[in-house]
Amino acid sequence: MSNIVELEGVTRTFPGSPPVEAVKDAHMTVADGDHVTIVGPSGSGKSTLLHILGCLDTPTSGTYRLRGLDVGDLNDGQRTSLRGSEIGFVFQSFYLLPYRTVLENVMTGLVYNRNPRRERKQRAIAALERVGLGHRLDFTPRQLSGGERQRVAIARAIAPEPGLLLCDEPTGNLDSKTTGSILDLFDALRTDGLTLIVITHEERVSERGKRRIEIIDGILAEATA
Amino acid sequence: MTGAVPGHRIVKSRLSFRDLVAESVAGMLARPGRTVLTILGTVLGVAALVATLGLAKTAGNQIVTRFDALSATTVSVSNRSDSLFRSPGPEDVSAIPWDAEDRLTRLNGVVAAGTLTLVDTGGQLVSSVPINDPLGQSQFAMDVLAVSPGLFETVGAELRTGRFFDEGHDARHEPVAVLGPGAATRLNINRVDQQPAIFIGDTTLAVIGIIDDVVQEPSLLEAIIIPNGTARELFGTGAPAEVHIRTEVGAAYLIGDQAPVALNPGDPSQLRVQVPPEPRAVRSGVESDVNTLFLVLGGVSLLVGAIGIANVTLVSVLERVGEIGLRRAVGAARRHIAAQFLVESAAMGFIGGIIGASTGVLVIVAVSANKQWTPVLDVQVPLLAPLAGALVGLIAGLYPSWRASTLEPVEALRGGT
Numbered sequence: 001m002s003n004i005v006e007l008e009g010v011t012r013t014f015p016g017s018p019p020v021e022a023v024k025d026a027h028m029t030v031a032d033g034d035h036v037t038i039v040g041p042s043g044s045g046k047s048t049l050l051h052i053l054g055c056l057d058t059p060t061s062g063t064y065r066l067r068g069l070d071v072g073d074l075n076d077g078q079r080t081s082l083r084g085s086e087i088g089f090v091f092q093s094f095y096l097l098p099y100r101t102v103l104e105n106v107m108t109g110l111v112y113n114r115n116p117r118r119e120r121k122q123r124a125i126a127a128l129e130r131v132g133l134g135h136r137l138d139f140t141p142r143q144l145s146g147g148e149r150q151r152v153a154i155a156r157a158i159a160p161e162p163g164l165l166l167c168d169e170p171t172g173n174l175d176s177k178t179t180g181s182i183l184d185l186f187d188a189l190r191t192d193g194l195t196l197i198v199i200t201h202e203e204r205v206s207e208r209g210k211r212r213i214e215i216i217d218g219i220l221a222e223a224t225a
Numbered sequence: 226m227t228g229a230v231p232g233h234r235i236v237k238s239r240l241s242f243r244d245l246v247a248e249s250v251a252g253m254l255a256r257p258g259r260t261v262l263t264i265l266g267t268v269l270g271v272a273a274l275v276a277t278l279g280l281a282k283t284a285g286n287q288i289v290t291r292f293d294a295l296s297a298t299t300v301s302v303s304n305r306s307d308s309l310f311r312s313p314g315p316e317d318v319s320a321i322p323w324d325a326e327d328r329l330t331r332l333n334g335v336v337a338a339g340t341l342t343l344v345d346t347g348g349q350l351v352s353s354v355p356i357n358d359p360l361g362q363s364q365f366a367m368d369v370l371a372v373s374p375g376l377f378e379t380v381g382a383e384l385r386t387g388r389f390f391d392e393g394h395d396a397r398h399e400p401v402a403v404l405g406p407g408a409a410t411r412l413n414i415n416r417v418d419q420q421p422a423i424f425i426g427d428t429t430l431a432v433i434g435i436i437d438d439v440v441q442e443p444s445l446l447e448a449i450i451i452p453n454g455t456a457r458e459l460f461g462t463g464a465p466a467e468v469h470i471r472t473e474v475g476a477a478y479l480i481g482d483q484a485p486v487a488l489n490p491g492d493p494s495q496l497r498v499q500v501p502p503e504p505r506a507v508r509s510g511v512e513s514d515v516n517t518l519f520l521v522l523g524g525v526s527l528l529v530g531a532i533g534i535a536n537v538t539l540v541s542v543l544e545r546v547g548e549i550g551l552r553r554a555v556g557a558a559r560r561h562i563a564a565q566f567l568v569e570s571a572a573m574g575f576i577g578g579i580i581g582a583s584t585g586v587l588v589i590v591a592v593s594a595n596k597q598w599t600p601v602l603d604v605q606v607p608l609l610a611p612l613a614g615a616l617v618g619l620i621a622g623l624y625p626s627w628r629a630s631t632l633e634p635v636e637a638l639r640g641g642t
Contacts, residue, residue, distance in 0.1 A: 056554065056634045069235075077558050081238040084556015091638065095551040099255035111248065112238040112556035156555070 002068075004163055004195050005030035005053060010062035012048050022048035024218040026062070032163070035186070035196045037209030045218040046199045047168065053197060054087055054166045055079040067163065084113050088157030092169035094149045096141040102128065102152050103137040109156040127159035128152070131185060147178030151185065158189065165189065167198040171205055183208050238556040240564065249568035256541075260573060263537040266530030267577025267617055268584060271610045273526050275585025276592075277519035279602040283593055286601045297501045298336070298474055299441065300481050302488060303467035305497045320495035321465045321488055323453060326373040328487045329468065334476030339376025340465035341442065344369040344456045349426030351449060353412040365411055368448040369425060371456030371465075377403075379469045381440030385409075387417035388434045390452050398458035400451075402430040407447040409435045423449070428459050442469065477501055527617055530577065534621035538570045542629040549629055550637025563630035567622045574618020578611035585610070 007028040014020045022045040030036050040046050051057035052064060055071055058079075064071045066086060071079060088109075096105050106124040115123065128134055131151040141149050150170060157165055167186075171179040183205060190196055198205060206212050212223045240248075253260050304320050321340065322328070329338035350364040376382075377389045390401050402423060404414060409432075414421050420431040430451065439445050456462040468488065472480045481500035485493035542549070549562055586607055593600035 051635050054554070056638070074235075077237075078235055080553065080556060080558045081235045083554060084238040085236045087554075089551075089554045091551075093547070095547050095638070097255070097548055100251060104251070108248075108552065109555045111244050112240055112552075112558075112561060114236060114239050117241075117244075160555070 002032055003029045004032050004034075004067055005197070006063075006065040006068075007052075008063040008065075010052060010059040010064055012045075012052060012057065013060045022218050023052065023059075023215075023220075026218075026220045028213065028220060028222075030164075030195060030197060032195055033190065033193055035190045035208070035210040036198070036213060037206040037211070038197065038199045038213045038215055039201060039203075039206045040215035041201060044215045046201075046215055048218075049215060049220075050166055050168050050197070050199050053164075054089060055083050085160065086162050086164060088160065088162040088165045090150070090153050090157050090165065090167040090170045092172035094141070094153040094173075096149055096152055096156075098141055100140070101137065102133065102139050102141065102144070105141065105152055106156045106159050109159045113160050115160070123159050123161075124155070127155040130158065130189075131155045145178070146174050147181060150174060150178075150182055154182075154185065154189075158194065162194075164195045164197065167196065167200075169200055170198060171200070171202060176204075179204065238558055238561070240557070240561045245561070245564055245568055246572075249565050249572055252541075252545075252565065252569050253572060259537065259541075263534055264573050264577040264580065266533035267527065267574050267614050268530070268581040270523055270525075270527030270530040270617070271578045271581025271614050272584035272588065273519065273581075274523035274613070275582050275602075275606055275610050276588040277523050278606050279585060279589035279600065280592060281519070282601045282603065283589060283598050287596075287598045298472045298477055299501060300470040300472060300477050300484060301467055301499045302470070302484050302496050303499075305495060320492065321468055323373075323457075323465060325465055325468045325488055326375045329470055329480075329484060330375065332480060332483055332487060334473045334480050336471045336473060337375050337378040338468060338470040339373040339379045340371075340453060340468050341376055342371040342453070342456065342462055342464075342466040344371050344451070344460050344462050346425055346460055349428075351408075351412070351423060351425050353414055353423050354421060367408055367411075368444065369456075369460075370445065370448045370450045371453045371460075371462055372450055373453050373465075376469060379471045380442040380445065381471075382445060383437045383439070385435045385437035386415075387432070390433060395452040395454040398452070398454040400428070400430045400455055400459065401433045403434040403436060403450045404432055405436050405446040405448045405450065406438070408449055425449070425459075430455075527613075530574075531617045531621040534570050534573055534618050535625060538566060538622050538625035539628065541569075542566060542625045545629075546632065546637045549632050550634050550639075553632075553634035553637065559630040562632075563626040566626035566629045567619060570622025570625070571615045571619040574621065575611050575615035577618070578614020581614060582607040582610035 005028065007026050010023060010026040011021060012023040014022060026049065038046055038049065048057065052059055055066065058072060066082065069082070071082070074082065097108065103121070103124055106127055107120050110120045110123060125134065125137065128137060131154050133148060133151050133155065136144065136148065141152065144152065171182055174182065186196055186198070187208065198209060200206055214221050214223055302321065325340050326338050329335050346369050351367045352364045374389060374391050374395060385406065389403055394401050404412065409415060412423060414423070414432055414435070417432050417434055420433060422429050422431055436445060453465070468484070470480055470484060477500050481498045485496040485498055489495055552562060586602065589600050589602060
């Protein structure tokens, strides 16, 4: 099984006085089909790590390879394209377009990826059915519960069929019952072959991962489950 | 676009024009109320511009129409005032011959022509058959005009009673007169069936007609009008002073060129020709007057509209930071974000232009209906107005979309919503 994510000595420093090292000398590999959770208290560098993994940010030093491709060699446009095709994002605050329907929201995940127009709708519907919202296509996000909104966001993330799903506190805004159903959905997606990296500070969420990495003050440490 | 590892290709993200428009329109429709308010400024600006251009055109056209009907077919020829030949008296040598009317009516395009000459009566007063009224004035100083018969038609004279004199009266030098209405009133003459006599000094003239009104040459209204032949016979009038010509519509300039040659082939330059001013010159004169003021006004409203669009687009960018971040995360390039907001603002300007142009046309029609004018508008104006609106929106959207495109996705996603 090949590695989808490889971090070698990745450091991310934010300028300032004194400069802040949000991530220090991080080494990490994630294999295809892995389910990795990254846990840590707030301010520990979780989000910075996720931004680097998601090609939203670049390391100050070190090497990040996504599918063997050195992200440091890519320009902004190439990283953007890479995000669009390889990575799905799920955020704590769902970033749904409030005035658009559920179906349209999922289709925004497909607009920029050279998907033929006709296929887009089919794929969006398929993704929504995958997350169990096939009956809510014409609803707007305001009409949905928090759990349903997060399912829409997950459908949007998986619709382009990325290799990697990055989740930033996906259950942070959800109650415990809904959290459970979202975690079940993650398990199901992983069995479909998707690689998951979930950032969380909730024990319950991290317990579901196959691997668990702790980050404290920017330093990664893998705990053997 | 090949990546660092051979064989691995990055699928370059892309946004088709149709999708771009669809995303932008959806963004606009997301907040319809706000969009309408944003568009309002452009609507007002474009409406003001279109209405201004249209009303100027309409009013200009209106003036020209009125002008055409009255005098665009009128040409008059007179001696140059500084001419050496212009000296009064029997020896007066005028460049205008007595048969001017015959010479001119032969020209193609002349409807009617006639000479008009102020007769020098030596200051003699005019009186009618004396009525014994110690209080009433019975002798008057009045203009006596010698005309050729065609002049009546030329100036559009209408009879109240009696008849005009004709070539026969002229040729026979008959002592007849036609009175202007003002002259008739002063002389207390209102019937001509008995051919009442009037006296210019000791000369007796028979009144054969009274004019009701004229379209041109109001000098006829207060005058005693006699045939040319009679004037030469009785008062020794030397030559016609001026010639009035009525032409077919559109022939005025041609006749203006030909008349001096026809009247005085030996030296046409002795004659001064008055033709109606070029209609186009009149029109553009009126338009430019009306235009400058209102075009400035329309331009200002358009500028205000542009600022409005810029403002709202900027607010909308700040409000949609989360959306921008998300779009960047799912593969939208900076240019896609910029294009989306640019198309949004251009579309708002375009719609504002359409509504504004329609409003402007309605204003033109309403004003024209009110004033009973014929609405006139260049076809290009309502067609170009939406494009102007789109351009305004595009320019207004430049800065906000640039701001949107420079947002770092990490920053944008930190925001929320």
